[in-house]
Amino acid sequence: MRRPWFRSFCCALALSALMVGQSFYGCVPPTSNESTAETTKEPISDKTVESIAEVTPEPTQEAVVQPDGSAEATPEATPEPVAETSPEPNPTETTPENSSKVVYYGQAQTILQQKCQVCHTTGGIAPFPLTTYEESKGKASLIKWSVENRRMPPWMPSTRKDCPEFDHAIALTDEQIKTLTLWVDGGTLEGDPAKATQYTPKQDTLSHVDVEVGAQSPHTPSGKNPDDYHCFLTEMAVPQTGSAKELTGFQFLPGVKEMVHHVLIYRVNSSYAQTLGQQHPTKEWSCTTGALFNQSGLTQGGLIGVWVPGTDVVHFPQDTGMPMQAGDHLVLELHYNLSNLPTPKADQSRIRLEFAKTPVKVQLQLTLQADFSLNIPAQSKGHEEKNTFTTPANVRVWGLMPHMHKFGAKFRTDLLKNGQNSCFIDIPRWDYNWQQTFFFKTPIQLAAGDKLNLTCTYDNPTDQSIHWGDKTGDEMCLNFYFYSVP
Numbered sequence: 001m002r003r004p005w006f007r008s009f010c011c012a013l014a015l016s017a018l019m020v021g022q023s024f025y026g027c028v029p030p031t032s033n034e035s036t037a038e039t040t041k042e043p044i045s046d047k048t049v050e051s052i053a054e055v056t057p058e059p060t061q062e063a064v065v066q067p068d069g070s071a072e073a074t075p076e077a078t079p080e081p082v083a084e085t086s087p088e089p090n091p092t093e094t095t096p097e098n099s100s101k102v103v104y105y106g107q108a109q110t111i112l113q114q115k116c117q118v119c120h121t122t123g124g125i126a127p128f129p130l131t132t133y134e135e136s137k138g139k140a141s142l143i144k145w146s147v148e149n150r151r152m153p154p155w156m157p158s159t160r161k162d163c164p165e166f167d168h169a170i171a172l173t174d175e176q177i178k179t180l181t182l183w184v185d186g187g188t189l190e191g192d193p194a195k196a197t198q199y200t201p202k203q204d205t206l207s208h209v210d211v212e213v214g215a216q217s218p219h220t221p222s223g224k225n226p227d228d229y230h231c232f233l234t235e236m237a238v239p240q241t242g243s244a245k246e247l248t249g250f251q252f253l254p255g256v257k258e259m260v261h262h263v264l265i266y267r268v269n270s271s272y273a274q275t276l277g278q279q280h281p282t283k284e285w286s287c288t289t290g291a292l293f294n295q296s297g298l299t300q301g302g303l304i305g306v307w308v309p310g311t312d313v314v315h316f317p318q319d320t321g322m323p324m325q326a327g328d329h330l331v332l333e334l335h336y337n338l339s340n341l342p343t344p345k346a347d348q349s350r351i352r353l354e355f356a357k358t359p360v361k362v363q364l365q366l367t368l369q370a371d372f373s374l375n376i377p378a379q380s381k382g383h384e385e386k387n388t389f390t391t392p393a394n395v396r397v398w399g400l401m402p403h404m405h406k407f408g409a410k411f412r413t414d415l416l417k418n419g420q421n422s423c424f425i426d427i428p429r430w431d432y433n434w435q436q437t438f439f440f441k442t443p444i445q446l447a448a449g450d451k452l453n454l455t456c457t458y459d460n461p462t463d464q465s466i467h468w469g470d471k472t473g474d475e476m477c478l479n480f481y482f483y484s485v486p
């Protein structure tokens, strides 16, 4: 039996919307606090720094970005400890004694190829390429800083051993961080070009393509802000006359690759699609990440998945699929970043869908745990908001998507099962720009009565308290769960 586990949440959402008198509906244009780049400080002295400071939204924990876009130094500005780095170096790996021997060819290069070049290539989303020795050497201290602090590659969940493993995790291993660090500290030696590793990124494809739909009008970001959040209603994805289908994967096709930072994909039913179409006759509008997490969006559609560069094709876990109904459309919520493209171009992105040929074993459903009663005091640091969700039935959780806005600092969910607490997901440094869906390597079985304890931590340097809302300057604290019954 497939019980709609989520129904009570939608009611809760609608109810709390009424109670707090707020509208979760509709999209708002990004506010001026999107633009933080000019005022951000860079911690390292490096000749690359100037150019990075121009394009990097928040490169340092030393600056607290004010909503007016200014940055303010804070006394307790020590970078987050890198909890994941194990103190014990692997004896078979490079040790400090032979640190001077870490070279580019065959060592640092291999890591940069496998973990960085998918974005750091000419015409990629990252602001500079890391494809040659010269390019990598030129960014050496910045590379060291970004990997030591686990800012790059962008992967938010902690890889601590007591937290579950996720599919397609792109985080560096401790050894890889060490190798890159030693390469930089040892003077970025070149080594022997004959030892260069050849690397061709593996091409992932859908097993078949049933439908391709896309934005119905192009959009050119204004260029006033480095970031632009925009929503597009696609054509119908499942024919009105057709029957329900299960989505097993999708391939997002960015229009202007250098500009498309990440994408959230929602399924909306035909009547909601019609409403959206009437509200936005050009079928595109300014929106905030999460603007569709509202009453209508959840009851009449829902998040299907997230695309970030590097996840060329998104496959739902083996034997699973997301059910879609006849008449469904999609909404593509695009985050554009212009750091790599000073003169924005018109983008019209598309998406290919793969439906199950025969019914999948497991239909994925989506539910939401959220804390709507947010009250983040003015001038607060490390303010925690907590929410407990008690599992109503036996379910399997396949993945999740955490969500907060820009005052978010940390995000954690713990599972309380049989009196034992364990890590469900731990995000030690929240980054609004790198939100993703995370699928567990192995789905997690929950029994009725198990509790999911959600903790959202915020830094609010402003003079106003901050509450729940769908504008970027408001906040949210929620987790979407992809689950199945049982």
Ligand code: HEC
Residues within 6 Å of the ligand: 052, 055, 056, 057, 059, 111, 112, 115, 116, 117, 118, 119, 120, 125, 126, 127, 139, 142, 143, 146, 147, 151, 152, 153, 154, 170, 172, 308, 309, 310, 337, 339, 433
């Ligand atoms: C999924 C795409 C992606 C991958 C993979 C990636 N980067 Fe980045 N990188 C970016 C983008 C985009 C930026 C611009 C800042 C941002 O959007 O967070 C960036 C910024 C940087 C910066 C500037 C400082 C900063 O943290 O903002 C450095 C240095 C960097 N990346 C190094 C690396 C290294 C080294 C790797 C591999 C170990 C890597 N990146 C992997 C996309 C990526």
